[in-house]
Amino acid sequence: MTKAITLSGLRKTFGRTAALDGLDLTVETGEVHGFLGPNGAGKSTAIRVLLGLLRADGGSARLLGKDPWHDAVELHRRLAYVPGDVELWPNLTGGEAIDLLSRLRGRLDRRRRDELIERFDLDPTKKGRSYSKGNRQKVAIVAALASDAELLLLDEPTSGLDPLMEVVFQDVVRQARGQGRTVLLSSHLLDEVEKLGDRVSIIRHGRVVQTGSLGELRHLTRTTVEAETHRPVTGLETLEGVHGVRTEGARVRFAVDGAHLDAAVRRLGEAGLRSLVSHPPTLEELMLRHYGDELAANGHPVDGEAAR
Amino acid sequence: MTATTTATGTPTAAPGRPRRSSATLAGTAALLRFDLRRDRVRIPAWVLGLGLLTLASANSVHAVYPTAADRASIAHASAGPAVLAMTGPGHYLADYTWGAMLGHRLLGLLAVLAGLMSVLIVSRHTRAEEESGRAELVRSAAVGRHAQLAAALATAAVADLALGLLLAAGLPGLGVPGLDTGGALLFGAATAAAGLLFAAVAAVAVQVTEHARTASGLALAVLGAAYALRAAGDAGANGLAWASPIGWLQRTYPFLDDRWWPLLPALALAAATGAAGFALSTRRDVGAGLRATRPGPPTARPFLGTPLGLALRLHRGLLGGFAVALLLLGAMYGSLLGNADSMLKDVDQLKEALARLGGRTLADSFAAMTLLVVAVVGAVYAVLAMLRPRAEETAGRAEPVLATGVSRSGWLGGHLVAALLGSTAVLLAAGVGFGLAGALSTGDGGAFPRLVGAALAFAPAQWVTVGFAAAVYGWLPRATPLAWLVPAYAFVIGYLGPLLKLPSGLERLSPFGQVPRLPAAAMDWTPLAALTLVAAALIALALAGFRRRDLDLR
Ligand SMILES: Nc1ncnc2c1ncn2[C@@H]1O[C@H](COP(=O)(O)OP(=O)(O)OP(=O)(O)O)[C@@H](O)[C@H]1O
Ligand SMILES: [Mg+2]
Numbered sequence: 096m097t098k099a100i101t102l103s104g105l106r107k108t109f110g111r112t113a114a115l116d117g118l119d120l121t122v123e124t125g126e127v128h129g130f131l132g133p134n135g136a137g138k139s140t141a142i143r144v145l146l147g148l149l150r151a152d153g154g155s156a157r158l159l160g161k162d163p164w165h166d167a168v169e170l171h172r173r174l175a176y177v178p179g180d181v182e183l184w185p186n187l188t189g190g191e192a193i194d195l196l197s198r199l200r201g202r203l204d205r206r207r208r209d210e211l212i213e214r215f216d217l218d219p220t221k222k223g224r225s226y227s228k229g230n231r232q233k234v235a236i237v238a239a240l241a242s243d244a245e246l247l248l249l250d251e252p253t254s255g256l257d258p259l260m261e262v263v264f265q266d267v268v269r270q271a272r273g274q275g276r277t278v279l280l281s282s283h284l285l286d287e288v289e290k291l292g293d294r295v296s297i298i299r300h301g302r303v304v305q306t307g308s309l310g311e312l313r314h315l316t317r318t319t320v321e322a323e324t325h326r327p328v329t330g331l332e333t334l335e336g337v338h339g340v341r342t343e344g345a346r347v348r349f350a351v352d353g354a355h356l357d358a359a360v361r362r363l364g365e366a367g368l369r370s371l372v373s374h375p376p377t378l379e380e381l382m383l384r385h386y387g388d389e390l391a392a393n394g395h396p397v398d399g400e401a402a403r
Numbered sequence: 404m405t406a407t408t409t410a411t412g413t414p415t416a417a418p419g420r421p422r423r424s425s426a427t428l429a430g431t432a433a434l435l436r437f438d439l440r441r442d443r444v445r446i447p448a449w450v451l452g453l454g455l456l457t458l459a460s461a462n463s464v465h466a467v468y469p470t471a472a473d474r475a476s477i478a479h480a481s482a483g484p485a486v487l488a489m490t491g492p493g494h495y496l497a498d499y500t501w502g503a504m505l506g507h508r509l510l511g512l513l514a515v516l517a518g519l520m521s522v523l524i525v526s527r528h529t530r531a532e533e534e535s536g537r538a539e540l541v542r543s544a545a546v547g548r549h550a551q552l553a554a555a556l557a558t559a560a561v562a563d564l565a566l567g568l569l570l571a572a573g574l575p576g577l578g579v580p581g582l583d584t585g586g587a588l589l590f591g592a593a594t595a596a597a598g599l600l601f602a603a604v605a606a607v608a609v610q611v612t613e614h615a616r617t618a619s620g621l622a623l624a625v626l627g628a629a630y631a632l633r634a635a636g637d638a639g640a641n642g643l644a645w646a647s648p649i650g651w652l653q654r655t656y657p658f659l660d661d662r663w664w665p666l667l668p669a670l671a672l673a674a675a676t677g678a679a680g681f682a683l684s685t686r687r688d689v690g691a692g693l694r695a696t697r698p699g700p701p702t703a704r705p706f707l708g709t710p711l712g713l714a715l716r717l718h719r720g721l722l723g724g725f726a727v728a729l730l731l732l733g734a735m736y737g738s739l740l741g742n743a744d745s746m747l748k749d750v751d752q753l754k755e756a757l758a759r760l761g762g763r764t765l766a767d768s769f770a771a772m773t774l775l776v777v778a779v780v781g782a783v784y785a786v787l788a789m790l791r792p793r794a795e796e797t798a799g800r801a802e803p804v805l806a807t808g809v810s811r812s813g814w815l816g817g818h819l820v821a822a823l824l825g826s827t828a829v830l831l832a833a834g835v836g837f838g839l840a841g842a843l844s845t846g847d848g849g850a851f852p853r854l855v856g857a858a859l860a861f862a863p864a865q866w867v868t869v870g871f872a873a874a875v876y877g878w879l880p881r882a883t884p885l886a887w888l889v890p891a892y893a894f895v896i897g898y899l900g901p902l903l904k905l906p907s908g909l910e911r912l913s914p915f916g917q918v919p920r921l922p923a924a925a926m927d928w929t930p931l932a933a934l935t936l937v938a939a940a941l942i943a944l945a946l947a948g949f950r951r952r953d954l955d956l957r
Binding site for chain 1: 614691702713802804810813
């Protein structure tokens with residue numbers, strides 16, 4: 096497979112803030128790549144460097160085999176972008192904004208545009224200012240997905256969408272992937288990326304701290320388990336890979352490393368399971384594995400409890 | 404001074420009242436401090452700039468016209484409608500002391516500039532904040548419904564009063580005979596009153612429209628109308644000037660008659676206008692204008708899908724407003740042309756002076772002088788148009804467009820073409836208004852093409868203004884408002900240059916000073932070609948800078 100995006104050692108500073116501090120990222124052609132990180136990690140900055148809107152201070156960036164700064168216009172015809180903060184023109188309707196952005200990119204596929212407007216339940220006759228946040232977001236999503244771009248750069252595209260619309264969005268992205276398009280999807284939410292993504296990169300302080308398929312990452316991380324049993328569970332603490340056990344009567348809650356989940360659940364079964372809820376590791380938990388010490392040093396709770 | 408209460412136009416200063424009644428003003432003091440902090444460079448720059456300009460002018464009239472004979476001769480030369488239209492009421496000429504010169508020549512100018520300063524301050528702290536969405540955040544805190552507007556008005560009042568005080572304290576300190584304390588106090592108060600009045604006008608304008616720039620434009624149009632009315636009144640020596648608050652303030656005759664009472668109607672009007680602003684603000688939602696937005700077309704016409712189409716669409720509202728305003732302004736001046744010849748026909752000295760200027764008739768020199776004013780007002784449009792791309796960029800609306808197949812040059816180029824066309828179109832509108840009214844009032848049909856041509860001769864100067872604004876934007880985006888220097892300088896130099904006998908080089912520094920003074924002077928293509936080249940170079944510079952820099956993203 097060829098690479099759709101290759102960033103290596105990318106650096107970008109704003110005054111004294113290093114927004115990107117040696118970022119390495121590879122996105123294969125045809126994959127949906129999740130780009131995860133907390134606020135201020137540098138996700139938007141990286142995407143804007145890829146768009147040639149910002150100029151990197153160091154490192155190298157290749158997008159579809161070209162230079163994002165010098166070949167910006169040529170590349171922009173082949174990609175579509177949904178910004179994190181969608182601002183519309185107050186005196187243009189949503190429909191006009193969609194057409195405008197599509198035409199400026201190249202071709203407007205009216206059939207596909209109308210279909211998407213329908214699916215996202217968007218009123219294209221409203222003026223920019225009168226859209227709610229979620230609806231502004233939809234305008235940008237429709238404009239991006241109505242194109243036949245081979246690469247989609249989506250910066251927190253679902254922020255502001257309601258759960259129903261999130262489902263529609265996931266569906267549309269899956270469809271895009273089915274057509275062989277490449278998607279870079281930035282997000283705070285692991286479960287969103289999980290539903291769509293092939294691989295994930297986690298970024299923090301302008302650097303990628305973890306890259307891999309979700310299966311691989313999950314294996315490295317802890318699942319939170321909450322269970323209710325007939326008899327009190329004993330000896331959980333002694334099991335390898337189990338952390339932070341808390342018992343309240345018949346209820347027990349603990350975190351367990353991916354590799355040891357099986358043994359822990361067996362032990363619960365011995366005590367007679369009444370109910371069982373397990374949470375996949377959240378982004379925070381993935382992050383905490385890497386930065387727990389740092390957070391603890393700052394006086395934050397670090398245990399599995401910190402999540403959710 | 405009573406002005407403090409008027410400034411906010413509401414029952415702000417009522418210390419004895421229970422807290423509840425001022426709930427809508429909760430947080431005003433904190434916001435005022437915040438606004439003043441944000442303006443800690445701007446306000447001192449404006450106040451010192453205007454104050455020093457006035458003090459320097461007072462000093463130089465003293466030096467340039469030392470004897471009574473000198474003053475009598477300038478008074479004599481100022482009696483024509485052209486000079487009166489630019490300056491103020493003819494009554495000042497009766498005893499043209501240094502103080503009277505100041506009142507006559509500078510009070511109108513200061514009223515306009517203090518008005519401009521106040522309008523920009525108010526719109527920056529109200530509508531611009533709403534437009535950016537920051538106002539919502541502020542309003543959600545323990546801040547009353549009226550606090551933002553009250554704080555913005557108070558900020559403008561601080562600036563206006565500081566300017567008034569600087570003038571009142573500075574003028575008597577110069578040691579120029581006749582610039583006494585009482586007159587200086589009145590002079591400062593009249594200037595401050597003009598600022599307060601237009602701050603109040605801005606308080607209404609920002610309620611009406613959703614866009615800060617349009618709101619500023621609206622308030623400045625009122626300012627322009629007030630100036631134009633007094634100009635028509637003073638030039639025609641009819642009662643029209645009494646329809647303009649600037650006319651009232653000029654009739655305080657500081658250092659001459661020291662009349663205080665015209666301040667009263669001005670301050671009362673300011674208070675009433677400010678109160679109307681507060682009342683209107685309760686009739687709308689945060690971020691919204693007075694009219695609810697209506698649905699529009701679900702699809703875009705093909706032309707919109709081009710950078711130029713988008714730019715023209717974004718510019719067209721303001722452009723339409725300016726074109727109409729300049730058409731009317733031109734028509735107003737044009738309608739005075741017929742009188743210009745008949746008035747003061749027998750003042751030989753004046754005729755001689757005009758002959759030296761090369762003007763064939765009084766009407767021609769009047770037209771040349773007023774067209775310069777009109778063109779400088781047109782430059783205000785040129786600057787506003789080139790502030791557009793900056794607003795698009797900081798609002799985050801440039802980002803999605805520049806992520807499509809539009810190049811940086813294409814995007815900025817669209818705005819540049821729209822601004823170049825628009826700034827030419829406003830001149831054309833002014834020329835048509837001037838020409839039609841001029842032809843009618845003089846009964847000379849040939850005046851129409853001559854006057855339209857004379858107005859269009861300023862087009863290259865407009866293009867330089869656009870180019871300058873674009874170059875600043877391309878290289879130093881945060882400094883884009885420096886583009887205001889071009890019309891401000893042209894205005895000040897056009898106003899004061901002849902009075903202070905400033906070296907002509909200073910006037911030539913402004914692109915508008917380079918343009919041949921048609922129809923009084925002969926046509927000269929060389930400076931126009933040179934200006935066009937300068938504009939082209941500035942635009943090339945702008946594009947080079949914009950292609951090179953980071954986008955200022957939020
Ligand atoms: N124009 C700018 N000027 C100064 N600092 C900036 C600018 N843009 C970004 N930064 C800084 O760079 C860092 C990375 O910001 P970025 O917007 O890329 O984060 P992000 O991962 O997209 O965060 P979020 O999840 O909140 O969207 C932050 O510390 C931010 O403050
Ligand atoms: Mg972001």
